[in-house]
Structure formats: structure tokens, C-alpha cells
Amino acid sequence: MGAPRIALVAGEASGDLLAAHLIDALKRRLPGADFVGIGGPKMQRAGFKAWWPAETLAVRGYAEVLRHYRKITSVRRALLKRLLAEKPDVFIGVDAPDFNLWLEARLKRAGIPTVHYVSPSIWAWRGGRVRRIAQSVDHLLALFPFEPPLYEKTDLSVTYVGHPLADVLPLVVSRSEARERLGLPDSAGPVFALLPGSRQSEVRCMAALFIRTASLLRERFPHALFLVPLVSRETRNLFESAIWAQGAQEWLVRDRLSSAAPDAESHDAVGQRNGVIKLLFGHAQDALAACDVALVASGTATLEAALLKTPMVITYRMSPWSWWLMKRMSYQPWVGLPNILAGQFVVPEFLQDDATPENLAQALGNLVVDTEVRKRLTHLFTAMHRQLRQNTAEKAAGAILSVLPQ
Numbered sequence: 001m002g003a004p005r006i007a008l009v010a011g012e013a014s015g016d017l018l019a020a021h022l023i024d025a026l027k028r029r030l031p032g033a034d035f036v037g038i039g040g041p042k043m044q045r046a047g048f049k050a051w052w053p054a055e056t057l058a059v060r061g062y063a064e065v066l067r068h069y070r071k072i073t074s075v076r077r078a079l080l081k082r083l084l085a086e087k088p089d090v091f092i093g094v095d096a097p098d099f100n101l102w103l104e105a106r107l108k109r110a111g112i113p114t115v116h117y118v119s120p121s122i123w124a125w126r127g128g129r130v131r132r133i134a135q136s137v138d139h140l141l142a143l144f145p146f147e148p149p150l151y152e153k154t155d156l157s158v159t160y161v162g163h164p165l166a167d168v169l170p171l172v173v174s175r176s177e178a179r180e181r182l183g184l185p186d187s188a189g190p191v192f193a194l195l196p197g198s199r200q201s202e203v204r205c206m207a208a209l210f211i212r213t214a215s216l217l218r219e220r221f222p223h224a225l226f227l228v229p230l231v232s233r234e235t236r237n238l239f240e241s242a243i244w245a246q247g248a249q250e251w252l253v254r255d256r257l258s259s260a261a262p263d264a265e266s267h268d269a270v271g272q273r274n275g276v277i278k279l280l281f282g283h284a285q286d287a288l289a290a291c292d293v294a295l296v297a298s299g300t301a302t303l304e305a306a307l308l309k310t311p312m313v314i315t316y317r318m319s320p321w322s323w324w325l326m327k328r329m330s331y332q333p334w335v336g337l338p339n340i341l342a343g344q345f346v347v348p349e350f351l352q353d354d355a356t357p358e359n360l361a362q363a364l365g366n367l368v369v370d371t372e373v374r375k376r377l378t379h380l381f382t383a384m385h386r387q388l389r390q391n392t393a394e395k396a397a398g399a400i401l402s403v404l405p406q
Contacts, residue, residue, distance in 0.1 A: 003032035004089035004404060008039060008048070009079070009103065011057030011096035013198040013231060014300035016040030018117060019094045021164045022400075023048055025393035029401060036088070038079065051079070057096055076103060084110055090404050092117055093137075097129070105136040113403045117141045117396065119150075119158075130154060139403050141396050144341065145387060159399040162390025165300075169285070169307045171385055178289035182227070182280070190221050190368045193291035193310070194228045194277075195284060195301045196239065202297055203235045205317050207242035209355060210295060214277060215248060216361035221368070226277045227291060229284040236279060243277065252277050293367045295360060298349075303337040306381045307388075311374045312338075313363045314349045341384050346377065 006026065010019040020042035023035050027047065035047060040054035056075055080103055083091065090113045093100025097120040104114040116137040120129055133140065134154035141161050142148050148158045184191065194214065196206045214226045230236040243252050280287060284301065288294055288308045296302050298316040305312045314336035334340060338347050348363045350356070367373065 003034065004030060005034040005036065005086070006030075006400075007037045007083055007088040007091045008035060008043070008094060009037050009057075009092075009096060009100055010039050010043060010094035011054050011099060013040065013054075015094040015096060015118070016042045016054055018164060019043045019048070019092075020046045021168075021393040022092070022094075022117065022396050025397035026400065029397055037091075038075075051082070057099055072099065079103065080106055083107060083112070087112060089113070090115060090400060092400065094118060097133075101129075101132060101136045105132075108136060108138065113138050113405070115139045115141065115400055115403055118143055119147045139399060141399055143388075143392075146341075159395065160390070161395040161399070162392045163303065163388040164392040165304055165307050166385050166388035166390070167392055169304075169385070171382060171389075173289050173308050175290060178286050181286050182278075182283065182290055184225065184290060189223065189225070189292060191225045191227065191291040192217060192364060193287040193294040193296075194226055195287075195294060195296045195305075196228075197297040197299065198231045198235070198301075200232075200234050200238060203230070203238045206297060206315070207239045208246060209315070209317065209357060209360070211242055211246045211248055211277075212357035213295060213360040213364070215246070216357050217364060220361070220365050227280060227287040228277060229280040229282060229287045231282060231284075236281065240279065248277065252279070293364050295364055298335050298351075300337070302347075306338040306341075307385050309378045309381045309385075311367045311377050312347050313360060313367065314339075314347060315355045315360060316351050317355050318352070338381070338384070341387075342380065346380055 008019050010016050016039060019039055023043060023046040026033060034049070036049045036051060038052045038054060038056060039048045039050045044050055052075055057072065076099060084107070091104065091107050092115045093104050095118040097116070100116060104116060108114045114137045116133065119140055119142045120133060130151060131154065134151065134156040137156070140151065140156055140158045142158055143161065143163045145160055148160050151158045179191070192214070194210045196203050196210050217224055228239060230239055240252070243249055285304065285308065288305050288310045291310060294305050294310050294312040296305050296312050296314055298314050302312065302314050316335065334345060334349055335351065336347060336349055339345050339349065350359050350363070
């Protein structure tokens with residue numbers, strides 16, 4: 001067989017990261033392989049040819065998906081037509097189950113091997129999808145150790161591969177080094193990281209909540225510093241607009257970080273002022289490593305915070321209708337990945353109507369002053385880190401090679 005053609009679909013920032021690591025591992029084993037489909041900038045830097053950008057699929061919640069339904073289904077039909085015509089050697093759907101499982105089922109029926117990378121969260125809601133998943137794909141790559149047993153009653157082949165973030169993030173994190181990378185003064189503190197999400201719809205929904213929470217924390221901790229890493233110019237503009245709308249522009253420091261080195265202007269501003277918000281281009285991991293406590297929108301960022309041993313409060317809001325549907329189909333009392341992995345509430349969660357500035361500020365403030373809780377969380381997060389460190393990309397690549405036609 002010549003160099004294979006491998007098709008992938010990843011629709012969010014987390015999927016883009018997973019797929020980029022996988023592409024790198026596959027290229028080491030399959031020099032000259034061609035990678036095509038739907039993907040983001042990290043995948044493209046790894047050599048992926050994007051027929052459509054990942055942003056095409058980056059919508060959240062049932063109501064939001066319905067608004068974009070015609071566009072998404074049009075892209076999916078066009079992609080299916082092209083894949084059936086070009087017949088890749090394997091198709092890998094990276095997360096995005098509502099989009100990918102439909103596609104995978106039709107490709108599998110056409111004789112194209114299919115792999116789904118990231119088990120849908122059947123342990124949290126819509127458990128009836130197990131049978132559909134088993135019928136749609138030839139192989140499943142699971143990120144978490146509790147997932148393979150969920151498929152034991154099917155004939156689906158499942159491989160636990162761990163999580164790639166656990167491979168790339170250090171077991172021991174230096175807060176002082178992270179603060180130095182961001183140009184923060186040694187005396188800065190308490191430092192809060194605010195992560196309102198990577199999608200524009202998330203930032204639009206939660207920016208005001210995060211800013212009002214920061215305002216309450218500023219009253220309790222006048223010398224507090226707030227780091228806000230944002231993934232794109234669009235999300236940054238949305239958050240900054242919310243700052244102005246909330247009348248908090250006087251404590252905004254603009255940081256135009258595009259590399260690890262901070263600019264002198266923002267360093268001086270932070271060194272001379274107290275109680276400021278510092279916006280960052282990217283640098284989410286540095287912000288989480290540098291802070292004392294983080295406020296994180298539910299999603300992969302909560303796992304990232306845990307792997308960086310950062311105490312956190314988890315929150316989320318969505319449209320009332322999407323929330324009503326999610327509540328009806330959920331199985332567990334928690335949504336944050338650290339709590340799911342622990343099987344109990346180890347970090348606070350405030351969702352939908354409970355996500356108020358008062359609740360969030362109180363919980364964050366309590367974490368800042370409670371050193372014993374923060375120590376316990378460090379030990380717990382370190383144990384999670386060791387469990388998830390599995391050399392994920394290499395394991396996943398090996399499993400995919402077993403599916404490729406010989």
C-alpha cells in the first residue's frame with residue numbers, strides 16, 4: 001500500500017489539539033500520509049489540509065445548533081459526498097459526536113474503516129447512544145479509564161489511550177515561573193484566572209457574569225489581579241465590550257502577548273496598579289499555572305486546570321431551553337471533569353441559575369484563603385495526572401494502524 005489518505009473531522013479547540021498530536025504520531029509511523037477534512041489551526045500546522053475550518057462546527061447547546069442546523073448539515077452532506085468519492089483509507093471523527101457519528105455510520109456502510117476519538121459522554125447523559133456508537137464505528141479511542149467498561153455489552157473494540165494533556169503538562173508546576181513568563185510582579189496577588197470558554201457563544205453568554213464576579217472579589221481583595229486568556233480576536237473583543245458595558249474599563253490592562261515575552265507597557269501597568277483585569281491572547285496554561293484560583297467554564301479547560309494543580313470553581317450557563325433538555329437527560333450530579341474523574345464533588349460547581357456573581361465570588365474567595373483545601377486538591381490532581389498520563393498520541397496511533405487496510 002502507498003502512503004495512506006487519512007480523513008479527520010475536529011470541530012472545537014480541544015478536538016483540534018487532540019487531532020494535532022495524533023497527526024504528529026501518525027506521521028512518524030506513516031511518512032507521506034495525507035491528512036484531510038475539517039480541522040483547526042493546530043492540525044493545519046501539523047500538516048493537515050482543511051477542506052472546511054473547525055469553526056464551522058463550533059456551536060454550543062441545542063438552541064444554538066438549531067440556529068446553525070442548515071449550514072452544518074449542508075457541510076456534512078458535502079463532506080460525505082467528497083469522502084465517498086475519494087475513499088480515504090480511514091476516517092477519524094474527533095469528538096463532535098452529533099456530527100461525526102452520522103458521518104461515520106454512512107462511511108462504515110460504504111466499507112471505509114471508521115474510528116471515533118473521544119467517547120461521547122454516555123456516562124453523563126444520553127446513555128442510549130451506546131448501541132448507535134457501536135453500529136457506527138469500527139474502533140473507539142477512550143480518553144478516560146472508566147469509559148471502556150461502558151461498552152462491554154457491545155462488540156465494539158475500545159482502547160483506553162489516556163489524555164494528551166497529561167503527557168504534555170508537567171507533574172510539578174512552578175507558579176513563580178509562570179508569573180515571570182506573564183510579567184507579573186512577585187508581590188501580585190491574589191491572582192485569579194478567568195476562563196469564560198473558547199467559543200464566541202460561550203464568551204457572549206458568560207462574560208458579564210465573570211466581570212461582575214471579579215468586581216465582587218475586588219471589593220474583598222483590593223489588590224487582586226485577574227488574568228483572562230482568550231483564544232481569538234473575536235472572543236477578546238466580546239469580553240472587552242462586556243467590560244465596558246459593566247463599567248469596569250478603568251481597571252482594564254491590555255496585554256498584547258503573542259509570545260512568551262510580555263510587553264513592557266503591560267508589565268509596568270500591572271506593577272503599579274492594584275485590582276486590574278489583564279486580557280491575554282492565548283496563554284491559558286500560563287494563566288492557570290500563575291493564578292491562585294481559577295473560575296473556569298465547564299469543559300476541557302477544567303481538566304487543564306486540574307492537571308496544572310490549580311484550585312478552581314466550575315460554572316456554566318446556556319440558553320434556558322438547552323439547559324432544560326440537558327437536565328432531563330443527565331445521569332450525574334456533576335458536570336466538571338475533575339469531579340467526574342473523582343466520582344464526587346472535589347471542586348464547586350455553579351450552573352445556570354446558581355451561577356450568580358455572589359455564589360462564584362464567595363466560593364473563589366473561600367478557596368484563596370483555605371490553604372488546607374488547596375493542598376488536598378494538589379494531591380488529588382497529581383493522582384489524576386498520573387492516571388491519565390498514557391503516552392496518548394502513540395497509543396492512539398497504534399490503534400488506528402490496526403484498523404488501516406494492510
